[in-house]
Amino acid sequence: MTNNFDGTLNFNTIAQHGGQEFDGETNARAVPIYQTTSYGFESPEQAASLFQMQEAGYIYSRNANPTNRVLEKRIAELEGGIDAFAVSSGQSAITIALLTLAKVGDEIVATNELYGGTYNLFSETFKRFGVTVRFVEGTNFSEISASINENTKAVFTETIGNPGLQIADIKALSSIAHEHGIPLVVDSTFTTPYLQKPISFGADIVIHSTTKFIGGHGTSIGGIIVDSGKFNWDNGNFPEFTTPKSSLNNQSYVELKNDNAFISKARFELGHDIGTALSPFNGWLFIQGLESLPLRMKQHVLNTKQIAAYLAEHEQVTWVNYPGLSENHQYELAKTYLPKGTGAILTFGIEGGHEAAKSFIQSLKLLSHVANIGDSKTLVIHPASTTHARLSPEEQKRTGVTPDQIRISVGLEDVEDIKYDIHQALKKSRG
Ligand SMILES: *Cc1c(COP(=O)(O)O)cnc(C)c1O
Numbered sequence: 001m002t003n004n005f006d007g008t009l010n011f012n013t014i015a016q017h018g019g020q021e022f023d024g025e026t027n028a029r030a031v032p033i034y035q036t037t038s039y040g041f042e043s044p045e046q047a048a049s050l051f052q053m054q055e056a057g058y059i060y061s062r063n064a065n066p067t068n069r070v071l072e073k074r075i076a077e078l079e080g081g082i083d084a085f086a087v088s089s090g091q092s093a094i095t096i097a098l099l100t101l102a103k104v105g106d107e108i109v110a111t112n113e114l115y116g117g118t119y120n121l122f123s124e125t126f127k128r129f130g131v132t133v134r135f136v137e138g139t140n141f142s143e144i145s146a147s148i149n150e151n152t153k154a155v156f157t158e159t160i161g162n163p164g165l166q167i168a169d170i171k172a173l174s175s176i177a178h179e180h181g182i183p184l185v186v187d188s189t190f191t192t193p194y195l196q197k198p199i200s201f202g203a204d205i206v207i208h209s210t211t212k213f214i215g216g217h218g219t220s221i222g223g224i225i226v227d228s229g230k231f232n233w234d235n236g237n238f239p240e241f242t243t244p245k246s247s248l249n250n251q252s253y254v255e256l257k258n259d260n261a262f263i264s265k266a267r268f269e270l271g272h273d274i275g276t277a278l279s280p281f282n283g284w285l286f287i288q289g290l291e292s293l294p295l296r297m298k299q300h301v302l303n304t305k306q307i308a309a310y311l312a313e314h315e316q317v318t319w320v321n322y323p324g325l326s327e328n329h330q331y332e333l334a335k336t337y338l339p340k341g342t343g344a345i346l347t348f349g350i351e352g353g354h355e356a357a358k359s360f361i362q363s364l365k366l367l368s369h370v371a372n373i374g375d376s377k378t379l380v381i382h383p384a385s386t387t388h389a390r391l392s393p394e395e396q397k398r399t400g401v402t403p404d405q406i407r408i409s410v411g412l413e414d415v416e417d418i419k420y421d422i423h424q425a426l427k428k429s430r431g
Pocket of ligand 1: 092211212407
């Protein structure tokens with residue numbers, strides 16, 4: 001942490017204050033919940049000007065809402081981006097970000113190891129929309145480069161792949177994308193801006209499922225899209241950004257004076273047309289989550305390291321995957337990309353394979369068997385039969401899912417209590 005007394009704020013401070021200005025009426029200290037659908041216009045001329053994006057202001061909460069605006073500005077600031085668009089889920093954030101770039105006939109190149117829902121979105125739903133996603137091995141840079149053609153509009157990866165925990169080499173991936181004149185889009189849900197700022201390594205667009213660590217308490221579904229402001233949309237590959245539109249007073253998105261082409265297009269086209277608005281109450285809960293994010297992430301990492309070390313020593317455990325363990329094959333890469341810790345997700349296998357894994361999960365008393373991560377409570381799941389069950393055995397192998405694999409999202413309980421529950425459940429799984 002530095003303080004140059006030049007007014008630039010550090011991370012923990014931004015997590016408390018970013019994006020908020022006191023409203024002129026009450027000077028409320030906490031961010032108010034603006035539970036409203038619509039906002040009064042000052043005149044017919046002002047209404048028209050707002051609709052044509054000639055001035056900033058609120059129209060309707062499907063597009064923008066003052067509570068959610070604080071969340072958007074705060075996360076953009078934490079990530080080192082210029083702006084953000086908060087939406088109703090992580091899935092809608094991925095959909096809107098990528099379909100703002102790609103239309104029917106276009107392609108996207110995505111790394112193999114992905115959240116199950118994202119894999120299905122790409123392989124089934126995007127296909128129905130006429131957008132082809134080519135899946136590539138995230139460390140095979142020549143294959144990635146070769147998979148990009150004149151129709152490709154983005155490269156997509158997760159900062160830490162799910163559930164194989166592959167750490168994305170964002171510098172390498174962004175160089176490849178930029179050589180081809182397309183942006184790198186990164187799902188940073190597993191890391192949060194506390195553990196990594198993908199933009200600092202060259203990512204252009206960052207996405208979060210705020211449902212997870214940002215909310216932090218397993219209460220609300222939400223997502224966000226952050227724009228780095230660094231990608232040049234005027235490079236010939238994105239005519240939808242540079243063609244004047246009558247709806248924008250005959251300007252193009254890159255010509256808007258808010259200098260915010262990507263988020264404007266995402267917000268006023270797909271966000272507006274499809275309607276993936278975030279409830280202001282959920283937005284407010286995510287703001288509460290951000291305020292404790294630095295403290296929680298620190299403790300998540302501490303607990304996870306200890307659970308990983310405990311499992312690695314356990315006689316019934318056949319393997320443990322946590323990039324923060326010194327014996328892990330990604331330990332060196334983690335030093336570059338995740339110096340503050342490699343997150344709170346680990347996977348492991350136990351003697352007896354799938355059957356023993358089922359019995360282990362059934363025998364847990366404290367750890368919760370749920371399809372979520374990033375809660376303050378420790379969560380456990382068997383990916384092959386649940387989150388990644390729609391994948392064929394070959395697809396599972398490709399995305400880092402194995403039949404004996406158990407995934408834990410380590411929470412904030414006393415670590416000795418988490419260990420005890422694992423101990424007693426492993427004992428029972430011996431059968
Ligand atoms: C949960 C998750 C998503 C989807 O987010 P939702 O908020 O559940 O729609 C996307 N990516 C990753 C890595 C996730 O963990």
